[in-house]
């Protein structure tokens with residue numbers, strides 16, 4: 001399991017010894033461990049972007065996969081400084097009924113979505129395995145691909161969900177700096193840093209087809225978390241060759257607890273992250289959500305992104321008109337068709353289905 005290998009001190013040491021020279025080419029930067037995350041000159045960033053674009057075209061062609069998140073519940077027993085669903089927040093808690101799940105899924109399928117990402121808070125009372133085992137059979141027959149972003153589960157639980165049609169698992173470590181992690185995860189089971197760190201192992205051992213990891217950029221020094229993600233991915237690729245992996249770089253710009261420090265990540269640094277991971281891991285899926293602005297998302301299309309969400313709403317059942325507290329606000333509010341039109345002008349095809357249930361057999 002990765003928690004037995006991951007070392008905060010070693011990662012910090014790597015962070016401290018990054019070496020890069022302003023005259024280095026992209027090849028030089030990629031040869032020297034982690035140098036790609038140093039402060040680049042404009043010329044270096046431009047060259048890195050060109051390299052990333054060329055690798056993306058070579059490996060993925062001109063296509064963009066689309067998915068949409070569906071929040072099933074905003075109930076949560078954890079307190080995270082940055083989240084609208086935190087336990088201590090006095091909001092109305094809501095978990096969708098079967099009818100509301102059907103209404104929302106039908107609506108999304110009619111809009112053209114075939115890949116759903118199911119999300120919940122982490123509430124052992126209402127959104128636990130019993131709940132997941134009940135809702136997957138309702139949703140699965142209606143869509144081509146089903147992912148989940150819920151609490152970290154056991155190997156047996158993931159195995160059971162795979163038998164009910166689970167294809168992918170998303171789990172972000174939030175930050176690999178444990179002291180910062182503890183500072184932002186104030187109470188609840190999410191404080192189990194190591195258990196969360198081993199989630200990708202458990203999902204891969206169970207046989208989950210695609211696993212999406214990431215960090216919530218802004219909680220810590222972005223370079224430290226980028227180095228930690230490189231090490232984590234290298235470990236996962238070496239350990240689980242049958243599994244597909246992807247990565248996300250969600251950024252936060254504000255939190256509810258204003259006494260905590262944030263380490264904002266600029267647009268330029270986000271571009272560097274996307275391009276660097278594309279060059280380091282040519283076959284890696286890279287997901288960009290609607291947290292980012294339309295103009296930034298459009299600008300990153302060529303540079304390495306393979307998966308995008310569209311029309312996202314971050315409260316339970318919002319697509320079918322249920323009024324509940326959102327988890328966070330989104331920036332790119334364009335419709336799937338509007339984004340498709342932009343992609344078309346850039347010579348891209350949109351893919352809403354790249355997976356079929358029959359591939360499980």
Ligand code: SF4
Pocket residue numbers: 076077078079080083084085086087120121122190
């Ligand atoms: S981030 Fe997740 S675990 Fe934390 S409060 Fe929000 S829903 Fe709960």
